[in-house]
Structure formats: C-alpha cells, structure tokens
Amino acid sequence: DSLRVMHPAMLANSRDNGGDSTPDEDQGLIRCICDIDDDDGFTIQCENCLVWQHAVCVNIDQDNVPEEYLCEKCNPRKLDVKVGLQKAIAEKVVGVVFA
16 A cells, blocks of 8 residues: 545545545545644545544645654654644645645
C-alpha cells in the first residue's frame, strides 16, 4: 500500500472516472484533531483506520510527507491541538499557508 495524500472530493472523482480505488480505502471521512470536518484540500489518510486528517494539523507540509502515516489514535503521540486548529483556521479564513 502507498501513502494516500489528497482531497477526499478527488477520491469520488477518481471512482466516477473509473479509478481503481475501493470504497473502503476512500471513505472520505475526515476526523481531525481540530474537530473541523471541512476539507482544506491537503489531507492525509491513516493507513490503519483510513480516516483523513488535515496535514497542517498534524505538522505535515508538502516538504515532509511521510512514507507511512498513522493517525493519533492508531499511533498515540502528543499533538498540539491548539496549534493545529490555529493553523487550520488561518489557512481557511485568511489564506495563510504554513510551510
């Protein structure tokens, strides 16, 4: 299996266009540490439970996408929810992109 990083809406399009994705892999459920379920366009999927999380909330940017990703429930670790939420809101509201 390869790491899945994309916009969940793109998954639906790939299935509609004959993509080889399976519904189980591409369920599109966003369960992020920030408790916001809006798609910000850059999400990462847990390889174990298949939920999507905002990359910015879990300290991932375009330059540091891991080979494998596990969410905070499948791989318990300390994540700063406040910082993730602030970044998510800043990107959504004012278009600030954190690199």
